[in-house]
Amino acid sequence: MDLRQLSATLAVSPQILPEDVPALADAGFKVLINNRPDDEVGSDLDHEVMAKAASDAGMSYRYLPFHPGQVTPQLISDFAAATAGQGPVIAYCRSGNRCSVLWALTQAGKLPEDEIMQTAEKAGYDLNGIRPLIASLASRKG
Numbered sequence: 001m002d003l004r005q006l007s008a009t010l011a012v013s014p015q016i017l018p019e020d021v022p023a024l025a026d027a028g029f030k031v032l033i034n035n036r037p038d039d040e041v042g043s044d045l046d047h048e049v050m051a052k053a054a055s056d057a058g059m060s061y062r063y064l065p066f067h068p069g070q071v072t073p074q075l076i077s078d079f080a081a082a083t084a085g086q087g088p089v090i091a092y093c094r095s096g097n098r099c100s101v102l103w104a105l106t107q108a109g110k111l112p113e114d115e116i117m118q119t120a121e122k123a124g125y126d127l128n129g130i131r132p133l134i135a136s137l138a139s140r141k142g
Contacts, residue, residue, distance in 0.1 A: 004096055004123035010083055012099035012123070013092045015045070018053035025057035030087030033079070035098050037065035060086060066098040071105065071133075080106040100125040108134045109141030 001020055003011045016024070021032065032054040038046040047063040054061035062082040066075060079102040083089045091099035104116045104127050111119075113134055120127045127134075 002096070003090065004100075004125075006100060006103050006119055006123055009087070010089045010091065010103060012096040012103065013090060014095050015041075016050075016090070016092045017045070018049055021050075021053040021057045021059065024090050025059050028088050029059060029090045031060045031062065031082065031089040033062045033064060033082050033089060033091035033099070035064055035066040035079075035091055035093040035102065037067055040094060064102075066093060066102065068098070071101065076102060076105045079103070096123075097125050101127060101130055104130065104134055105137060108137035109139075113138060 001013055001016065001023070003013050005011050011029075015036065016032075024032065032050065034047055034050050036045075043049070047065075051061045051063065062078070064075060064078050064082065079091075083091070083103070083106065091102070093099050100120050100123060104120055107116050113131070116134060117127060117131065
């Protein structure tokens with residue numbers, strides 16, 4: 001698994017397999033967030049299979065499908081709620097990029113813009129394309 005830490009309580013990853021979930025639980029993760037829409041994966045990796053794997057491992061599970069280019073205010077708020085104070089969280093999609101985008105958008109107005117961008121970059125994600133959206137969200141909160 002390729003886990004990339006974005007905060008003390010959130011890591012993101014490319015696609016996780018059902019057999020990876022017990023190791024994530026053993027590593028201390030309490031919540032598994034699936035941001036990969038079912039139409040991108042086969043039935044062996046759909047949200048129902050992953051929900052069962054999380055449940056079997058004693059983890060909470062949230063299915064928040066994020067289709068590329070289709071971020072919504074509801075998706076941002078759902079991601080914020082799923083990552084708020086529930087213990088260490090692991091979120092995944094195809095590459096981890098969409099998860100990092102959602103994290104960045106939830107941090108707009110909470111963390112300095114440059115810190116958000118640098119954190120994502122250190123994790124291997126280039127979020128320059130959404131920098132204007134981060135700034136816009138931050139200005140609404142300020």
